[in-house]
Amino acid sequence: xxxxxxxxxxxxxxxxxxxxxxxxxxxxxxxxxxxxxxxxxxxxxxxxxxxxxxxxxxxxxxxxxxxxxxxxxxxxxxxxxxxxxxxxxxxxxxxxxxxxxxxxxxxxxxxxxxxxxxxxxxxxxxxxxxxxxxxxxxxxxxxxxxxxxxxxxxxxxxxxxxxxxxxxxxxxxxxxxxxxxxxxxxxxxxxxxxxxxxxxxxxxxxxxxxxxxxxxxxxxxxxxxxxxxxxxxxxxxxxxxxxxxxxxxxxxxxxxxxxxxxxxxxxxxxxxxxxxxxxxxxxxxxxxxx
Amino acid sequence: xxxxxxxxxxxxxxxxxxxxxxxxxxxxxxxxxxxxxxxxxxxxxxxxxxxxxxxxxxxxxxxxxxxxxxxxxxxxxxxxxxxxxxxxxxxxxxxxxxxxxxxxxxxxxxxxxxxxxxxxxxxxxxxxxxxxxxxxxxxxxxxxxxxxxxxxxxxxxxxxxxxxxxxxxxxxxxxxxxxxxxxxxxxxxxxxxxxxxxxxxxxxxxxxxxxxxxxxxxxxxxxxxxxxxxxxxxxxxxxxxxxxxxxxxxxxxxxxxxxxxxxxxxxxxxxxxxxxxxxxxxxxxxxxxxxxxxxxxxxxxxxxxxxxxxxxxxxxxxxxxxxxxxxxxxxxxxxxxxxxxxxxxxxxxxxxxxxxxxxxxxxxxxxxxxxxxxxxxxxxxxxxxx
Numbered sequence: 001x002x003x004x005x006x007x008x009x010x011x012x013x014x015x016x017x018x019x020x021x022x023x024x025x026x027x028x029x030x031x032x033x034x035x036x037x038x039x040x041x042x043x044x045x046x047x048x049x050x051x052x053x054x055x056x057x058x059x060x061x062x063x064x065x066x067x068x069x070x071x072x073x074x075x076x077x078x079x080x081x082x083x084x085x086x087x088x089x090x091x092x093x094x095x096x097x098x099x100x101x102x103x104x105x106x107x108x109x110x111x112x113x114x115x116x117x118x119x120x121x122x123x124x125x126x127x128x129x130x131x132x133x134x135x136x137x138x139x140x141x142x143x144x145x146x147x148x149x150x151x152x153x154x155x156x157x158x159x160x161x162x163x164x165x166x167x168x169x170x171x172x173x174x175x176x177x178x179x180x181x182x183x184x185x186x187x188x189x190x191x192x193x194x195x196x197x198x199x200x201x202x203x204x205x206x207x208x209x210x211x212x213x214x215x216x217x218x219x220x221x222x223x224x225x226x227x228x229x230x231x232x233x234x235x236x237x238x239x240x241x242x243x244x245x246x247x248x249x250x251x252x253x254x255x256x257x258x259x260x261x262x263x264x265x266x267x268x269x270x271x272x273x274x275x276x277x278x279x280x281x282x283x284x285x286x287x288x289x290x
Numbered sequence: 291x292x293x294x295x296x297x298x299x300x301x302x303x304x305x306x307x308x309x310x311x312x313x314x315x316x317x318x319x320x321x322x323x324x325x326x327x328x329x330x331x332x333x334x335x336x337x338x339x340x341x342x343x344x345x346x347x348x349x350x351x352x353x354x355x356x357x358x359x360x361x362x363x364x365x366x367x368x369x370x371x372x373x374x375x376x377x378x379x380x381x382x383x384x385x386x387x388x389x390x391x392x393x394x395x396x397x398x399x400x401x402x403x404x405x406x407x408x409x410x411x412x413x414x415x416x417x418x419x420x421x422x423x424x425x426x427x428x429x430x431x432x433x434x435x436x437x438x439x440x441x442x443x444x445x446x447x448x449x450x451x452x453x454x455x456x457x458x459x460x461x462x463x464x465x466x467x468x469x470x471x472x473x474x475x476x477x478x479x480x481x482x483x484x485x486x487x488x489x490x491x492x493x494x495x496x497x498x499x500x501x502x503x504x505x506x507x508x509x510x511x512x513x514x515x516x517x518x519x520x521x522x523x524x525x526x527x528x529x530x531x532x533x534x535x536x537x538x539x540x541x542x543x544x545x546x547x548x549x550x551x552x553x554x555x556x557x558x559x560x561x562x563x564x565x566x567x568x569x570x571x572x573x574x575x576x577x578x579x580x581x582x583x584x585x586x587x588x589x590x591x592x593x594x595x596x597x598x599x600x601x602x603x604x605x606x607x608x609x610x611x612x613x614x615x616x617x618x619x620x621x622x623x624x625x626x627x628x629x630x631x632x633x634x635x636x637x638x639x640x641x642x643x644x645x646x647x648x649x650x651x652x653x654x655x656x657x658x659x660x661x662x663x664x665x666x667x668x669x670x671x672x673x674x675x676x
Contacts, residue, residue, distance in 0.1 A: 076514060101512035102404050103482055106441040109409055125611075139611040139642050154557020156609045160664075163640065180556065182406050209557050212406045235560040238567040239576070276568045277561040278665040
């Protein structure tokens with residue numbers, strides 16, 4: 001078992017023929033991911049990386065029956081592409097693209113929620129189930145099939161957590177980068193729920209950072225709903241408060257969002273917090289081998 | 291991206307919101323003509339910087355003669371204004387807004403922001419304006435209203451009436467406010483705002499609502515579709531190294547320590563700073579070179595880091611994902627040679643071909659410490675910075 005994707009997931013790539021999509025699709029196919037085709041408007045009928053290219057999602061659904069979409073289209077077109085996938089009934093949409101306007105995401109998120117679909121990203125490394133499927137831009141080599149579920153808001157920090165759990169021999173059930181944007185498609189809570197229900201996952205690593213209240217909300221959820229051990233690291237403990245523009249942001253977060261707030265809330269809710277970035281793996285070991 | 295008050299008020303005027311008759315000047319001599327053009331016998335002169343708290347810092351004055359407006363402008367133009375919202379260096383004043391004077395009966399507070407929790411644009415209103423609104427939020431939360439707006443339906447009249455009750459507006463003012471709220475929401479959506487604040491929103495002695503201030507923040511991701519707004523960008527309000535970095539697609543924030551940091555990924559960059567601090571050192575900066583650490587980008591990053599005279603050692607931390615570490619190592623070496631880096635450099639490479647990368651670095655004739663364990667690399671950098 002794993003979460004969201006496995007070797008049977010049928011993946012369609014939106015923006016398939018672009019350079020980034022080509023690079024990462026090639027690596028995903030090498031990894032064993034079942035990519036069934038791609039979409040690039042105007043290039044329908046061609047073959048790319050040995051897979052069929054379609055003009056529309058509608059044609060792709062009829063022809064190759066994908067159930068997950070991986071999006072690499074440029075930021076100005078992401079709203080269109082996510083909605084195209086969502087309206088056609090794709091169950092899982094992973095958007096890698098960075099720089100999507102926030103107001104586009106407000107509209108998209110509302111529609112995706114109404115349809116009850118899973119959207120991961122944007123501005124994220126994607127997700128991987130080691131040994132089965134890779135929908136994203138993470139380096140495959142650091143992963144190992146195993147028992148730790150990893151969720152993170154940051155790309156390279158996810159890799160750090162993955163590497164440390166691989167080096168200590170635990171490996172990962174699945175790893176999900178939810179992205180660092182203000183309005184992410186999926187929250188920590190959405191993914192925590194999936195890991196809690198996944199028998200392969202024995203412990204969960206949640207990597208957070210300063211800003212917003214996603215970690216505080218997740219802490220509260222963990223206290224009430226997660227029976228598996230959760231290990232966390234929060235980046236940005238030494239980041240300065242920064243120049244401010246007015247008060248609205250501060251009022252809305254009620255002064256929350258600093259690393260210290262997040263860490264104390266997580267500890268209060270029973271989460272094992274690693275003091276330092278280099279101690280994520282060793283904290284997992286301490287908790288599991290107790 | 292932040293806008294100046296005068297730019298925000300131009301947008302307000304475009305959307306039919308009540309703002310004062312005003313002029314912006316860049317030379318002190320122009321204050322005389324500006325006062326005459328505006329008319330009246332009293333003017334408010336306001337130093338334009340990207341920060342709040344200007345009044346308390348002396349950056350806003352009420353003047354009775356155009357001569358006083360000139361001397362205020364002379365005093366501030368080209369100088370830096372330090373407020374409680376800026377750093378100790380303050381922000382450069384390169385323009386002054388001169389406005390007709392408004393007689394104030396009441397001061398209110400109104401803002402709108404993209405709220406991560408409700409995933410909506412939320413309007414925030416309070417009858418307690420012009421004061422420290424964060425204190426009000428903490429001590430008397432009942433005096434503040436939060437009204438989320440549905441992205442597809444837009445702002446509705448009932449929502450305006452609900453906020454108007456908390457602002458204690460009369461019937462006439464409520465009508466005026468209803469149209470204001472709809473226009474503000476339209477502005478927020480059409481111009482891709484991420485924050486809008488009117489503090490204070492006042493009731494004039496004539497009983498009308500009036501926007502005395504305008505703070506606007508634009509979603510930088512949306513600037514590609516807001517060419518007019520992109521033109522309003524004022525680089526003088528940013529740290530020069532930060533704007534230089536931004537031009538090269540590098541994300542840089544200057545800090546007050548002495549260990550220069552170059553990292554790929556914002557989260558890992560923060561994590562690296564934390565690790566330095568954990569081992570007793572102080573980071574000189576936050577710098578994210580992005581996903582592709584090519585030689586060109588690494589060179590530019592070195593130049594920006596070394597421009598800071600406090601830096602005593604540079605810690606490079608790259609988690610090679612898709613990019614191979616041996617290529618990064620070669621890029622780092624070439625960059626060090628090109629830039630002529632004389633300070634000690636500690637390099638930590640991890641990921642794809644990391645061993646090969648370290649081998650290339652250790653064979654080089656330059657003073658580089660290649661350490662693959664992040665903790666050890668951070669400790670070494672801290673030791674070298676002492």
